[in-house]
Every structure is written in structure tokens, then in C-alpha cells.
Amino acid sequence: MTKWQCSVCGYIYDGDEAPEKCPKCGAPKDKFVKLDDQAADLVGRSRFSNNLHMELLTLMEKAKEISDKGIKDALDPNCVSLFKSSLAAAIDIQQKVKAELKAHMNKGKWG
Ligand SMILES: [Zn+2]
Numbered sequence: 001m002t003k004w005q006c007s008v009c010g011y012i013y014d015g016d017e018a019p020e021k022c023p024k025c026g027a028p029k030d031k032f033v034k035l036d037d038q039a040a041d042l043v044g045r046s047r048f049s050n051n052l053h054m055e056l057l058t059l060m061e062k063a064k065e066i067s068d069k070g071i072k073d074a075l076d077p078n079c080v081s082l083f084k085s086s087l088a089a090a091i092d093i094q095q096k097v098k099a100e101l102k103a104h105m106n107k108g109k110w111g
Helices: 037-073 077-106
Strands: 003-006 012-014 032-034
Touching (some): 003 037
Antiparallel strands (some): 003 012
């Protein structure tokens, strides 16, 4: 699909024509620039990857909840040890994902 970018705020709009005004900053239609195929493709690829990162964040949030329950349950020291390491791993992955997403935003790989 054709993609249009607001030259004022960077908002990306999908549609055959640019919107009457920017949904984010309210800039008029003539402030929108049509993205070429290469730029539009990059936006599509970035969205896919960003969505995967967001899914991973959600999954790790769940892993943290499970680990917390396991630690509280404290059946035996081996179980607690395993849940503590899964908690640490989930936090580690979340921090790395957040850093990567921040890098995407700084490189403009977000839209
Ligand atoms: Zn805008």
C-alpha cells in the first residue's frame, strides 16, 4: 500500500492518498510526502520486526510472572534456583529488546 509521511512530525499514513490532515500533529495534506517503494518497504520490514520485539517483551513479562510465582511457591531449593534464573533471563532479554527498540527509533525504523 502507498505510504505517506508527514514532513512535520514523521507520522506515517497508509492509503491511496495523503489524509486531509495529520492524525498526530494536525499538519495539512500538502505537508505529506509520498514514500518511494524502497522507503515504504523498509517501513513494512521495520514494523514486522518491531512487532516481534513487542511480542517478545510481552512473553518475557509472562515469564517473569511465572518465575515470581515459582519463587514464592518455594517447593525446594532447586525449584527456587531455576525460577530465579528464569526471572533473571527474562529481565535480561527485556532490557536487550528495549535497547534494540530504542535503537530502531533513533534510526527512524519506526512507523
Ligand atoms: Zn504530523
